[in-house]
Amino acid sequence: MEFHHVTVLLKETIEGIFKDPSGIYVDCTLGGAGHARLLLSKMSAEGKLIAFDQDPKAIANARDIFPKDERLILVNRNFEHLQESLQNLKLLPVQGIYFDLGVSSPQLDEAERGFSYMHEAELDMRMNPQNPVTARQLVNTWSAQQLADIIWKYGEEKWSKRIAEFIVKARAQKEIATTEELVEVIKSAIPAGARRDGPHPAKRTFQALRIAVNDELGVLERALDQVITCLAPGGRVGVITFHSLEDRIVKEKMNSWRGRCTCPPNFPVCMCGATPLAKVITRKPIIPSAEEIEENPRSRSAKLRIAEKL
Template structure:
Protein backbone atom coordinates (compact mmCIF):
# COMPACT_ATOMS: atom_id res chain seq x y z
CA UNK A 1 0.00 0.00 0.00
CA UNK A 2 1.43 3.39 -0.95
CA UNK A 3 1.50 5.91 1.86
CA UNK A 4 -0.34 9.21 1.39
CA UNK A 5 0.81 11.36 4.27
CA UNK A 6 -0.01 15.05 4.08
CA UNK A 7 2.58 17.46 2.72
CA UNK A 8 4.37 19.26 5.59
CA UNK A 9 4.31 23.06 5.56
CA UNK A 10 7.12 24.93 3.87
CA UNK A 11 9.75 26.46 6.08
CA UNK A 12 9.54 30.28 6.01
CA UNK A 13 12.00 32.01 3.70
CA UNK A 14 12.37 29.02 1.37
CA UNK A 15 9.66 29.75 -1.15
CA UNK A 16 12.25 29.56 -3.93
CA UNK A 17 13.03 25.97 -2.98
CA UNK A 18 9.38 24.98 -3.27
CA UNK A 19 9.09 26.70 -6.65
CA UNK A 20 11.82 24.37 -7.93
CA UNK A 21 10.40 21.46 -9.92
CA UNK A 22 12.32 18.18 -9.37
CA UNK A 23 13.08 16.30 -12.57
CA UNK A 24 10.98 13.17 -13.36
CA UNK A 25 9.62 13.26 -9.83
CA UNK A 26 6.67 10.88 -10.21
CA UNK A 27 8.71 8.30 -12.12
CA UNK A 28 11.44 8.37 -9.47
CA UNK A 29 8.87 7.88 -6.70
CA UNK A 30 7.18 4.99 -8.51
CA UNK A 31 10.46 3.20 -9.14
CA UNK A 32 11.56 3.49 -5.51
CA UNK A 33 8.13 2.69 -4.03
CA UNK A 34 8.44 -1.14 -3.93
CA UNK A 35 11.65 -0.85 -1.90
CA UNK A 36 10.31 1.72 0.58
CA UNK A 37 6.53 1.50 0.97
CA UNK A 38 6.33 -1.86 2.75
CA UNK A 39 9.48 -1.67 4.86
CA UNK A 40 9.12 0.06 8.25
CA UNK A 41 12.36 1.86 8.97
CA UNK A 42 13.54 1.68 5.35
CA UNK A 43 16.57 3.86 4.65
CA UNK A 44 16.81 5.81 1.41
CA UNK A 45 19.73 7.98 0.33
CA UNK A 46 19.40 11.11 -1.76
CA UNK A 47 22.98 11.22 -3.00
CA UNK A 48 22.54 14.68 -4.56
CA UNK A 49 20.32 16.55 -2.12
CA UNK A 50 20.36 19.93 -3.87
CA UNK A 51 17.24 21.96 -3.13
CA UNK A 52 15.59 18.96 -1.45
CA UNK A 53 12.69 18.51 -3.86
CA UNK A 54 13.13 14.78 -4.42
CA UNK A 55 13.85 14.26 -0.72
CA UNK A 56 10.71 16.10 0.36
CA UNK A 57 8.62 13.93 -1.96
CA UNK A 58 10.26 10.74 -0.64
CA UNK A 59 9.73 11.66 3.00
CA UNK A 60 6.14 12.64 2.31
CA UNK A 61 5.14 9.61 0.27
CA UNK A 62 6.93 7.08 2.50
CA UNK A 63 6.26 8.23 6.08
CA UNK A 64 8.00 5.24 7.68
CA UNK A 65 11.25 5.79 5.78
CA UNK A 66 14.40 7.52 6.97
CA UNK A 67 16.33 9.64 4.49
CA UNK A 68 20.05 10.45 4.38
CA UNK A 69 20.79 13.45 2.15
CA UNK A 70 24.29 14.05 0.81
CA UNK A 71 25.58 17.21 -0.83
CA UNK A 72 28.97 18.81 -1.27
CA UNK A 73 27.46 22.31 -1.45
CA UNK A 74 27.12 23.94 2.02
CA UNK A 75 24.47 26.39 0.78
CA UNK A 76 22.33 23.57 -0.62
CA UNK A 77 22.60 21.72 2.70
CA UNK A 78 21.54 24.80 4.67
CA UNK A 79 18.49 25.37 2.49
CA UNK A 80 17.48 21.71 2.52
CA UNK A 81 17.82 21.54 6.31
CA UNK A 82 15.34 24.41 6.59
CA UNK A 83 13.01 22.92 4.00
CA UNK A 84 13.00 19.43 5.52
CA UNK A 85 13.03 20.45 9.19
CA UNK A 86 9.33 19.45 9.61
CA UNK A 87 10.36 15.80 9.12
CA UNK A 88 12.45 15.85 12.29
CA UNK A 89 14.89 13.01 12.85
CA UNK A 90 13.65 11.12 9.79
CA UNK A 91 16.01 13.37 7.78
CA UNK A 92 19.77 13.52 8.17
CA UNK A 93 21.85 15.94 6.09
CA UNK A 94 25.53 15.18 5.50
CA UNK A 95 28.18 17.39 3.92
CA UNK A 96 29.80 14.86 1.61
CA UNK A 97 30.41 13.97 -2.03
CA UNK A 98 28.45 10.91 -3.12
CA UNK A 99 31.52 8.71 -3.58
CA UNK A 100 31.95 9.05 0.19
CA UNK A 101 28.77 7.00 0.71
CA UNK A 102 30.49 3.97 2.36
CA UNK A 103 32.18 6.19 4.96
CA UNK A 104 28.93 8.10 5.62
CA UNK A 105 26.92 4.91 6.17
CA UNK A 106 29.63 3.44 8.41
CA UNK A 107 29.68 6.60 10.51
CA UNK A 108 25.88 6.51 10.88
CA UNK A 109 25.87 2.78 11.70
CA UNK A 110 23.78 1.83 8.66
CA UNK A 111 24.91 -1.51 7.16
CA UNK A 112 22.52 -1.57 4.17
CA UNK A 113 20.12 0.82 2.47
CA UNK A 114 16.82 0.21 0.68
CA UNK A 115 16.99 2.89 -1.98
CA UNK A 116 19.28 5.49 -3.47
CA UNK A 117 18.66 8.35 -5.89
CA UNK A 118 21.26 10.24 -7.93
CA UNK A 119 20.23 13.48 -9.68
CA UNK A 120 23.54 14.29 -11.36
CA UNK A 121 25.03 17.44 -12.81
CA UNK A 122 24.71 21.03 -11.69
CA UNK A 123 21.80 21.93 -9.39
CA UNK A 124 19.20 24.64 -9.91
CA UNK A 125 20.64 26.49 -6.92
CA UNK A 126 24.09 26.59 -8.50
CA UNK A 127 22.75 27.69 -11.88
CA UNK A 128 20.52 30.36 -10.41
CA UNK A 129 23.16 32.00 -8.20
CA UNK A 130 25.05 34.24 -10.60
CA UNK A 131 28.18 34.60 -8.47
CA UNK A 132 28.91 30.85 -8.66
CA UNK A 133 30.01 31.11 -12.31
CA UNK A 134 28.11 28.06 -13.60
CA UNK A 135 25.84 29.92 -16.02
CA UNK A 136 27.37 31.20 -19.25
CA UNK A 137 24.46 33.62 -19.76
CA UNK A 138 25.62 35.93 -16.93
CA UNK A 139 28.99 37.46 -16.16
CA UNK A 140 30.43 36.12 -12.90
CA UNK A 141 33.73 35.01 -11.36
CA UNK A 142 34.93 31.75 -12.95
CA UNK A 143 34.54 29.54 -9.89
CA UNK A 144 32.24 26.56 -10.71
CA UNK A 145 33.07 24.65 -7.53
CA UNK A 146 30.05 22.81 -6.16
CA UNK A 147 31.77 23.01 -2.77
CA UNK A 148 33.22 26.53 -2.69
CA UNK A 149 35.27 25.69 0.41
CA UNK A 150 37.75 23.42 -1.37
CA UNK A 151 39.33 22.52 -4.69
CA UNK A 152 40.52 24.51 -7.69
CA UNK A 153 38.37 27.00 -9.57
CA UNK A 154 37.58 27.14 -13.26
CA UNK A 155 39.79 30.24 -13.51
CA UNK A 156 42.73 28.22 -12.14
CA UNK A 157 42.12 25.51 -14.71
CA UNK A 158 42.04 28.05 -17.54
CA UNK A 159 45.10 29.93 -16.31
CA UNK A 160 47.38 26.98 -15.46
CA UNK A 161 46.56 23.86 -17.52
CA UNK A 162 48.73 23.15 -20.58
CA UNK A 163 47.04 23.48 -23.96
CA UNK A 164 46.95 19.71 -24.50
CA UNK A 165 45.15 19.15 -21.19
CA UNK A 166 42.66 21.93 -21.91
CA UNK A 167 42.00 20.45 -25.34
CA UNK A 168 41.47 16.97 -23.88
CA UNK A 169 39.03 18.27 -21.26
CA UNK A 170 37.00 20.21 -23.80
CA UNK A 171 36.94 17.27 -26.22
CA UNK A 172 36.15 14.50 -23.70
CA UNK A 173 33.93 16.30 -21.18
CA UNK A 174 32.31 18.88 -23.45
CA UNK A 175 32.33 16.85 -26.68
CA UNK A 176 33.58 20.05 -28.29
CA UNK A 177 34.57 19.72 -31.98
CA UNK A 178 36.79 22.79 -31.85
CA UNK A 179 38.56 21.86 -28.61
CA UNK A 180 42.10 22.31 -29.92
CA UNK A 181 41.41 25.75 -31.38
CA UNK A 182 39.63 26.96 -28.24
CA UNK A 183 42.44 25.65 -26.03
CA UNK A 184 45.09 27.39 -28.12
CA UNK A 185 43.15 30.64 -27.94
CA UNK A 186 42.80 30.35 -24.16
CA UNK A 187 46.56 29.84 -23.75
CA UNK A 188 47.33 32.82 -25.98
CA UNK A 189 44.85 35.12 -24.26
CA UNK A 190 45.78 34.19 -20.70
CA UNK A 191 49.36 35.28 -21.41
CA UNK A 192 47.96 38.72 -22.10
CA UNK A 193 45.68 38.74 -19.04
CA UNK A 194 44.60 35.91 -16.69
CA UNK A 195 40.99 34.76 -16.89
CA UNK A 196 38.78 35.88 -14.01
CA UNK A 197 35.18 36.28 -15.22
CA UNK A 198 32.87 34.28 -17.43
CA UNK A 199 31.90 36.94 -19.98
CA UNK A 200 35.41 37.07 -21.42
CA UNK A 201 35.48 33.28 -21.81
CA UNK A 202 32.08 33.29 -23.53
CA UNK A 203 33.31 35.88 -26.02
CA UNK A 204 36.53 33.96 -26.64
CA UNK A 205 34.70 30.70 -27.38
CA UNK A 206 32.24 32.42 -29.69
CA UNK A 207 35.05 34.04 -31.65
CA UNK A 208 37.04 30.76 -31.86
CA UNK A 209 34.16 28.81 -33.41
CA UNK A 210 33.29 29.21 -37.12
CA UNK A 211 30.39 31.56 -37.80
CA UNK A 212 28.34 28.85 -39.54
CA UNK A 213 28.52 26.65 -36.43
CA UNK A 214 27.49 29.50 -34.14
CA UNK A 215 24.16 29.88 -35.89
CA UNK A 216 22.74 26.61 -34.51
CA UNK A 217 22.81 24.64 -31.27
CA UNK A 218 22.39 27.42 -28.72
CA UNK A 219 25.17 29.29 -26.96
CA UNK A 220 28.50 28.02 -28.33
CA UNK A 221 30.08 28.33 -24.87
CA UNK A 222 27.83 25.73 -23.24
CA UNK A 223 30.10 22.80 -24.05
CA UNK A 224 33.17 24.60 -22.71
CA UNK A 225 31.36 25.50 -19.49
CA UNK A 226 30.17 21.91 -19.07
CA UNK A 227 33.69 20.57 -19.57
CA UNK A 228 35.20 23.02 -17.06
CA UNK A 229 32.53 22.23 -14.47
CA UNK A 230 33.14 18.49 -14.80
CA UNK A 231 36.90 18.98 -14.46
CA UNK A 232 36.68 21.36 -11.49
CA UNK A 233 34.38 19.01 -9.56
CA UNK A 234 35.87 15.75 -10.87
CA UNK A 235 32.30 14.64 -11.57
CA UNK A 236 33.02 11.60 -13.72
CA UNK A 237 35.81 10.35 -11.47
CA UNK A 238 33.49 10.67 -8.46
CA UNK A 239 30.62 8.94 -10.29
CA UNK A 240 32.88 6.07 -11.36
CA UNK A 241 33.59 5.37 -7.67
CA UNK A 242 30.09 6.16 -6.44
CA UNK A 243 28.03 3.80 -8.60
CA UNK A 244 29.70 0.55 -7.46
CA UNK A 245 29.60 1.79 -3.86
CA UNK A 246 25.87 2.51 -4.14
CA UNK A 247 25.13 -0.89 -5.66
CA UNK A 248 27.14 -2.64 -2.96
CA UNK A 249 25.23 -0.79 -0.22
CA UNK A 250 21.77 -1.90 -1.40
CA UNK A 251 19.95 -4.64 0.48
CA UNK A 252 18.12 -7.36 -1.45
CA UNK A 253 15.02 -5.69 -2.86
CA UNK A 254 16.73 -2.31 -2.71
CA UNK A 255 16.58 -0.03 -5.73
CA UNK A 256 18.82 2.54 -7.39
CA UNK A 257 17.59 5.37 -9.64
CA UNK A 258 20.01 7.57 -11.58
CA UNK A 259 19.15 10.77 -13.44
CA UNK A 260 21.91 11.93 -15.78
CA UNK A 261 22.08 14.90 -18.11
CA UNK A 262 24.73 14.14 -20.69
CA UNK A 263 25.95 11.11 -22.57
CA UNK A 264 29.12 10.55 -20.52
CA UNK A 265 27.17 10.15 -17.26
CA UNK A 266 24.51 8.04 -18.93
CA UNK A 267 27.04 5.66 -20.52
CA UNK A 268 28.83 5.23 -17.21
CA UNK A 269 25.52 4.49 -15.46
CA UNK A 270 24.46 2.06 -18.19
CA UNK A 271 27.72 0.10 -17.85
CA UNK A 272 27.56 -0.10 -14.05
CA UNK A 273 23.93 -1.29 -13.96
CA UNK A 274 24.43 -3.70 -16.85
CA UNK A 275 27.44 -5.26 -15.11
CA UNK A 276 25.35 -5.93 -12.01
CA UNK A 277 22.56 -7.43 -14.12
CA UNK A 278 24.87 -9.74 -16.08
CA UNK A 279 25.38 -13.43 -15.34
CA UNK A 280 28.87 -14.36 -14.17
CA UNK A 281 28.67 -17.74 -15.89
CA UNK A 282 30.43 -18.63 -19.15
CA UNK A 283 28.07 -18.04 -22.10
CA UNK A 284 27.99 -21.75 -23.05
CA UNK A 285 27.12 -23.05 -19.57
CA UNK A 286 23.80 -25.00 -19.93
CA UNK A 287 22.63 -24.42 -16.33
CA UNK A 288 23.67 -21.34 -14.40
CA UNK A 289 24.19 -22.06 -10.66
CA UNK A 290 22.80 -19.59 -8.12
CA UNK A 291 26.27 -18.34 -7.23
CA UNK A 292 26.74 -17.10 -10.82
CA UNK A 293 23.29 -15.57 -11.29
CA UNK A 294 22.99 -11.78 -11.72
CA UNK A 295 22.75 -9.80 -8.50
CA UNK A 296 20.64 -7.04 -10.07
CA UNK A 297 17.78 -6.78 -12.52
CA UNK A 298 17.28 -3.76 -14.75
CA UNK A 299 14.06 -1.82 -14.17
CA UNK A 300 14.59 0.30 -17.31
CA UNK A 301 15.70 -1.50 -20.47
CA UNK A 302 16.82 1.76 -22.02
CA UNK A 303 17.21 5.25 -20.63
CA UNK A 304 13.94 7.07 -20.09
CA UNK A 305 13.39 10.78 -20.76
CA UNK A 306 10.95 13.39 -19.58
CA UNK A 307 7.55 13.75 -21.20
CA UNK A 308 6.66 16.80 -23.28
CA UNK A 309 4.49 18.06 -20.43
CA UNK A 310 7.34 17.74 -17.93
CA UNK A 311 9.78 19.51 -20.25
CA UNK A 312 7.29 22.31 -20.80
CA UNK A 313 6.98 22.78 -17.04
CA UNK A 314 10.69 22.37 -16.37
CA UNK A 315 12.97 23.00 -19.39
CA UNK A 316 15.97 21.58 -17.49
CA UNK A 317 14.33 18.15 -17.72
CA UNK A 318 14.77 18.08 -21.50
CA UNK A 319 18.20 16.41 -21.38
CA UNK A 320 17.45 14.08 -18.43
CA UNK A 321 18.00 10.34 -18.85
CA UNK A 322 16.77 7.94 -16.18
CA UNK A 323 18.00 4.41 -15.44
CA UNK A 324 17.11 2.11 -12.54
CA UNK A 325 17.87 -1.34 -11.16
CA UNK A 326 16.93 -3.59 -8.22
CA UNK A 327 19.14 -5.94 -6.20
CA UNK A 328 17.65 -9.45 -6.43
CA UNK A 329 20.30 -11.46 -4.56
CA UNK A 330 23.45 -11.05 -2.50
CA UNK A 331 26.84 -11.13 -4.15
CA UNK A 332 28.36 -14.56 -4.16
Protein backbone atom coordinates in the same frame (compact mmCIF):
# COMPACT_ATOMS: atom_id res chain seq x y z
CA MET B 1 18.73 33.63 -1.81
CA GLU B 2 16.11 30.90 -1.63
CA PHE B 3 17.41 27.53 -2.91
CA HIS B 4 14.65 26.97 -5.49
CA HIS B 5 15.06 24.07 -7.91
CA VAL B 6 12.46 22.45 -10.19
CA THR B 7 12.85 18.71 -9.63
CA VAL B 8 13.09 16.55 -12.75
CA LEU B 9 11.31 13.15 -13.12
CA LEU B 10 10.01 13.54 -9.57
CA LYS B 11 7.24 10.93 -9.37
CA GLU B 12 8.98 8.51 -11.73
CA THR B 13 12.11 8.41 -9.55
CA ILE B 14 10.36 7.98 -6.19
CA GLU B 15 7.83 5.46 -7.51
CA GLY B 16 10.70 3.56 -9.13
CA ILE B 17 12.75 3.06 -5.95
CA PHE B 18 10.12 3.23 -3.15
CA LYS B 19 8.78 -0.02 -1.72
CA ASP B 20 8.75 0.01 2.09
CA PRO B 21 7.31 3.02 3.99
CA SER B 22 9.43 2.12 7.05
CA GLY B 23 12.61 1.56 5.03
CA ILE B 24 15.91 3.44 4.90
CA TYR B 25 16.50 5.53 1.76
CA VAL B 26 19.40 7.63 0.47
CA ASP B 27 19.15 10.86 -1.53
CA CYS B 28 22.67 11.31 -2.94
CA THR B 29 21.94 14.74 -4.46
CA LEU B 30 19.66 16.68 -2.12
CA GLY B 31 19.67 19.97 -4.11
CA GLY B 32 16.35 21.78 -3.64
CA ALA B 33 14.91 18.75 -1.76
CA GLY B 34 12.13 18.05 -4.28
CA HIS B 35 12.67 14.28 -4.34
CA ALA B 36 13.25 14.30 -0.56
CA ARG B 37 9.95 16.08 0.09
CA LEU B 38 7.93 13.54 -1.93
CA LEU B 39 9.73 10.55 -0.40
CA LEU B 40 9.22 11.82 3.16
CA SER B 41 5.50 12.28 2.42
CA LYS B 42 5.28 8.54 1.64
CA MET B 43 7.38 7.30 4.58
CA SER B 44 6.12 6.16 7.98
CA ALA B 45 7.48 7.47 11.30
CA GLU B 46 9.93 4.52 11.38
CA GLY B 47 11.49 5.35 7.99
CA LYS B 48 14.78 7.18 7.51
CA LEU B 49 16.11 9.35 4.69
CA ILE B 50 19.83 10.13 4.54
CA ALA B 51 20.41 13.09 2.22
CA PHE B 52 23.85 14.02 0.85
CA ASP B 53 24.91 17.35 -0.64
CA GLN B 54 28.38 18.88 -0.81
CA ASP B 55 26.86 22.36 -1.17
CA PRO B 56 26.30 23.86 2.33
CA LYS B 57 23.51 26.08 0.92
CA ALA B 58 21.48 22.99 -0.04
CA ILE B 59 21.91 21.56 3.47
CA ALA B 60 20.90 24.87 5.10
CA ASN B 61 17.85 25.08 2.83
CA ALA B 62 16.74 21.57 3.85
CA ARG B 63 17.11 22.48 7.53
CA ASP B 64 14.71 25.37 6.92
CA ILE B 65 12.20 23.19 5.01
CA PHE B 66 12.22 20.23 7.43
CA PRO B 67 13.15 21.81 10.81
CA LYS B 68 11.72 19.06 13.04
CA ASP B 69 11.63 15.95 10.86
CA GLU B 70 13.65 13.37 12.78
CA ARG B 71 13.42 10.90 9.87
CA LEU B 72 15.78 13.10 7.84
CA ILE B 73 19.57 12.92 8.34
CA LEU B 74 21.56 15.54 6.43
CA VAL B 75 25.14 14.81 5.34
CA ASN B 76 27.22 17.73 4.02
CA ARG B 77 29.56 15.53 1.94
CA ASN B 78 30.06 14.42 -1.63
CA PHE B 79 28.16 11.21 -2.40
CA GLU B 80 31.41 9.44 -3.23
CA HIS B 81 31.60 8.93 0.57
CA LEU B 82 28.31 6.97 0.44
CA GLN B 83 29.33 3.65 2.02
CA GLU B 84 31.64 5.14 4.65
CA SER B 85 28.98 7.66 5.77
CA LEU B 86 26.24 5.01 6.02
CA GLN B 87 28.59 2.72 7.98
CA ASN B 88 29.37 5.57 10.41
CA LEU B 89 25.62 6.18 10.87
CA LYS B 90 25.08 2.41 11.36
CA LEU B 91 22.33 2.54 8.72
CA LEU B 92 23.30 -0.29 6.36
CA PRO B 93 21.80 -1.89 4.34
CA VAL B 94 19.26 0.50 2.78
CA GLN B 95 16.10 -0.08 0.71
CA GLY B 96 16.65 2.58 -1.93
CA ILE B 97 19.24 5.02 -3.32
CA TYR B 98 18.75 7.72 -5.94
CA PHE B 99 20.96 10.24 -7.74
CA ASP B 100 19.83 13.39 -9.59
CA LEU B 101 23.07 14.30 -11.34
CA GLY B 102 24.32 17.52 -12.90
CA VAL B 103 24.17 21.04 -11.57
CA SER B 104 21.13 22.37 -9.70
CA SER B 105 19.22 25.47 -10.82
CA PRO B 106 20.37 27.65 -7.88
CA GLN B 107 24.00 26.89 -8.71
CA LEU B 108 23.38 27.87 -12.34
CA ASP B 109 21.31 30.93 -11.47
CA GLU B 110 23.57 32.39 -8.74
CA ALA B 111 25.91 34.46 -10.88
CA GLU B 112 28.71 34.44 -8.30
CA ARG B 113 29.08 30.65 -8.53
CA GLY B 114 30.59 31.05 -12.01
CA PHE B 115 28.75 28.09 -13.58
CA SER B 116 26.84 30.01 -16.22
CA TYR B 117 27.98 31.51 -19.51
CA MET B 118 24.91 33.79 -19.23
CA HIS B 119 26.08 35.66 -16.08
CA GLU B 120 29.22 37.73 -15.49
CA ALA B 121 31.16 36.26 -12.54
CA GLU B 122 34.55 35.03 -11.48
CA LEU B 123 35.38 31.68 -13.09
CA ASP B 124 34.66 29.25 -10.26
CA MET B 125 32.27 26.32 -10.95
CA ARG B 126 32.88 24.50 -7.64
CA MET B 127 29.89 22.61 -6.26
CA ASN B 128 31.78 22.28 -2.99
CA PRO B 129 33.21 25.69 -1.96
CA GLN B 130 36.01 23.85 -0.07
CA ASN B 131 37.29 22.27 -3.28
CA PRO B 132 40.76 23.81 -3.91
CA VAL B 133 40.44 23.62 -7.74
CA THR B 134 38.49 26.30 -9.64
CA ALA B 135 37.73 26.73 -13.34
CA ARG B 136 39.91 29.85 -13.29
CA GLN B 137 42.92 27.75 -12.29
CA LEU B 138 42.31 25.16 -15.03
CA VAL B 139 41.80 27.77 -17.74
CA ASN B 140 44.97 29.67 -16.79
CA THR B 141 47.38 26.83 -15.96
CA TRP B 142 46.56 23.77 -18.08
CA SER B 143 48.38 23.25 -21.38
CA ALA B 144 46.58 23.64 -24.70
CA GLN B 145 46.61 19.85 -25.08
CA GLN B 146 45.08 19.26 -21.61
CA LEU B 147 42.36 21.86 -22.25
CA ALA B 148 41.60 20.49 -25.72
CA ASP B 149 41.36 16.95 -24.32
CA ILE B 150 38.81 17.81 -21.60
CA ILE B 151 36.77 20.14 -23.84
CA TRP B 152 36.50 17.31 -26.37
CA LYS B 153 36.02 14.46 -23.86
CA TYR B 154 33.57 16.15 -21.45
CA GLY B 155 31.98 18.71 -23.78
CA GLU B 156 32.04 16.77 -27.08
CA GLU B 157 32.98 20.12 -28.63
CA LYS B 158 34.29 19.74 -32.20
CA TRP B 159 36.18 23.07 -31.97
CA SER B 160 37.99 21.92 -28.78
CA LYS B 161 41.54 22.23 -30.17
CA ARG B 162 40.94 25.70 -31.57
CA ILE B 163 39.23 26.89 -28.36
CA ALA B 164 42.17 25.60 -26.27
CA GLU B 165 44.69 27.37 -28.53
CA PHE B 166 42.73 30.64 -28.28
CA ILE B 167 42.57 30.32 -24.47
CA VAL B 168 46.35 29.87 -24.23
CA LYS B 169 46.93 32.82 -26.58
CA ALA B 170 44.50 35.09 -24.67
CA ARG B 171 45.87 34.27 -21.21
CA ALA B 172 49.42 35.09 -22.37
CA GLN B 173 48.20 38.71 -22.67
CA LYS B 174 46.09 38.74 -19.50
CA GLU B 175 44.73 36.16 -17.05
CA ILE B 176 41.21 34.96 -17.95
CA ALA B 177 39.39 35.72 -14.70
CA THR B 178 35.66 35.89 -15.46
CA THR B 179 32.95 33.94 -17.25
CA GLU B 180 32.43 36.83 -19.69
CA GLU B 181 36.13 36.95 -20.61
CA LEU B 182 36.11 33.20 -21.31
CA VAL B 183 32.90 33.42 -23.37
CA GLU B 184 34.52 36.11 -25.57
CA VAL B 185 37.58 33.89 -26.15
CA ILE B 186 35.36 30.92 -27.07
CA LYS B 187 33.29 33.05 -29.46
CA SER B 188 36.43 34.32 -31.18
CA ALA B 189 37.67 30.71 -31.56
CA ILE B 190 34.51 29.34 -33.20
CA PRO B 191 33.95 30.54 -36.80
CA ALA B 192 30.93 32.82 -37.23
CA GLY B 193 29.14 30.34 -39.49
CA ALA B 194 29.36 27.60 -36.85
CA ARG B 195 28.02 29.95 -34.16
CA ARG B 196 24.75 30.62 -36.01
CA ASP B 197 23.12 27.25 -35.35
CA GLY B 198 22.78 25.06 -32.26
CA PRO B 199 23.26 25.94 -28.59
CA HIS B 200 25.22 28.85 -27.11
CA PRO B 201 28.82 28.62 -28.39
CA ALA B 202 30.20 28.41 -24.83
CA LYS B 203 27.78 25.74 -23.58
CA ARG B 204 29.92 22.67 -24.27
CA THR B 205 33.17 24.22 -23.00
CA PHE B 206 31.52 25.40 -19.77
CA GLN B 207 30.03 21.91 -19.27
CA ALA B 208 33.47 20.35 -19.78
CA LEU B 209 35.17 22.68 -17.30
CA ARG B 210 32.45 22.09 -14.69
CA ILE B 211 32.82 18.31 -15.00
CA ALA B 212 36.62 18.58 -14.73
CA VAL B 213 36.58 20.98 -11.74
CA ASN B 214 34.22 18.72 -9.77
CA ASP B 215 35.58 15.37 -11.11
CA GLU B 216 31.93 14.51 -11.75
CA LEU B 217 32.44 11.37 -13.83
CA GLY B 218 35.11 9.95 -11.51
CA VAL B 219 32.90 10.61 -8.48
CA LEU B 220 29.94 8.93 -10.21
CA GLU B 221 31.95 5.79 -11.04
CA ARG B 222 33.28 5.52 -7.47
CA ALA B 223 29.81 6.01 -5.97
CA LEU B 224 28.14 3.45 -8.27
CA ASP B 225 30.80 0.92 -7.22
CA GLN B 226 29.47 1.25 -3.64
CA VAL B 227 25.75 1.05 -4.42
CA ILE B 228 25.25 -2.74 -4.54
CA THR B 229 27.13 -3.20 -1.25
CA CYS B 230 24.88 -0.58 0.41
CA LEU B 231 21.55 -1.97 -0.85
CA ALA B 232 19.53 -4.68 0.86
CA PRO B 233 18.34 -7.55 -1.39
CA GLY B 234 15.36 -6.22 -3.35
CA GLY B 235 16.56 -2.65 -2.78
CA ARG B 236 16.61 -0.33 -5.78
CA VAL B 237 18.83 2.39 -7.20
CA GLY B 238 17.63 5.12 -9.56
CA VAL B 239 19.95 7.49 -11.44
CA ILE B 240 18.90 10.60 -13.40
CA THR B 241 21.54 11.73 -15.90
CA PHE B 242 21.65 14.84 -18.08
CA HIS B 243 24.24 14.08 -20.74
CA SER B 244 25.51 11.11 -22.71
CA LEU B 245 28.77 10.68 -20.78
CA GLU B 246 26.94 10.20 -17.46
CA ASP B 247 24.26 8.02 -19.03
CA ARG B 248 26.88 5.76 -20.63
CA ILE B 249 28.61 5.21 -17.26
CA VAL B 250 25.29 4.37 -15.56
CA LYS B 251 24.13 2.07 -18.37
CA GLU B 252 27.45 0.17 -18.46
CA LYS B 253 27.61 -0.14 -14.67
CA MET B 254 24.05 -1.48 -14.43
CA ASN B 255 24.73 -3.92 -17.26
CA SER B 256 27.85 -5.13 -15.42
CA TRP B 257 25.69 -5.89 -12.37
CA ARG B 258 23.71 -8.34 -14.49
CA GLY B 259 26.73 -10.65 -14.31
CA ARG B 260 26.98 -11.61 -17.94
CA CYS B 261 29.89 -13.97 -18.64
CA THR B 262 32.81 -12.12 -20.25
CA CYS B 263 34.89 -15.23 -21.14
CA PRO B 264 35.89 -15.75 -24.79
CA PRO B 265 33.24 -17.82 -26.63
CA ASN B 266 35.70 -20.71 -27.19
CA PHE B 267 36.11 -21.35 -23.41
CA PRO B 268 34.42 -24.68 -22.52
CA VAL B 269 33.39 -23.41 -19.03
CA CYS B 270 33.02 -19.97 -17.46
CA MET B 271 36.29 -18.83 -15.87
CA CYS B 272 35.39 -15.21 -15.05
CA GLY B 273 33.09 -16.18 -12.18
CA ALA B 274 30.37 -13.78 -13.33
CA THR B 275 27.55 -13.63 -10.79
CA PRO B 276 24.38 -11.57 -11.29
CA LEU B 277 24.16 -8.86 -8.61
CA ALA B 278 21.15 -6.92 -9.87
CA LYS B 279 18.47 -6.81 -12.53
CA VAL B 280 17.85 -3.74 -14.66
CA ILE B 281 14.23 -2.55 -14.25
CA THR B 282 14.30 0.03 -17.06
CA ARG B 283 14.95 -1.72 -20.39
CA LYS B 284 15.01 1.77 -21.90
CA PRO B 285 15.59 4.90 -19.79
CA ILE B 286 12.56 6.83 -18.56
CA ILE B 287 12.45 10.34 -20.06
CA PRO B 288 10.36 13.40 -19.13
CA SER B 289 6.90 13.86 -20.66
CA ALA B 290 6.26 16.59 -23.21
CA GLU B 291 4.36 18.48 -20.47
CA GLU B 292 7.34 18.36 -18.09
CA ILE B 293 9.74 19.57 -20.80
CA GLU B 294 7.39 22.46 -21.62
CA GLU B 295 7.18 23.46 -17.94
CA ASN B 296 10.91 22.95 -17.30
CA PRO B 297 13.09 23.12 -20.46
CA ARG B 298 16.16 22.07 -18.40
CA SER B 299 14.59 18.61 -18.06
CA ARG B 300 14.71 17.86 -21.80
CA SER B 301 17.95 15.83 -21.71
CA ALA B 302 17.13 13.88 -18.51
CA LYS B 303 17.17 10.07 -18.46
CA LEU B 304 16.27 7.83 -15.51
CA ARG B 305 17.61 4.29 -15.15
CA ILE B 306 16.62 1.91 -12.32
CA ALA B 307 18.12 -1.37 -11.12
CA GLU B 308 17.18 -3.79 -8.31
CA LYS B 309 19.63 -5.78 -6.18
CA LEU B 310 19.07 -9.55 -6.33
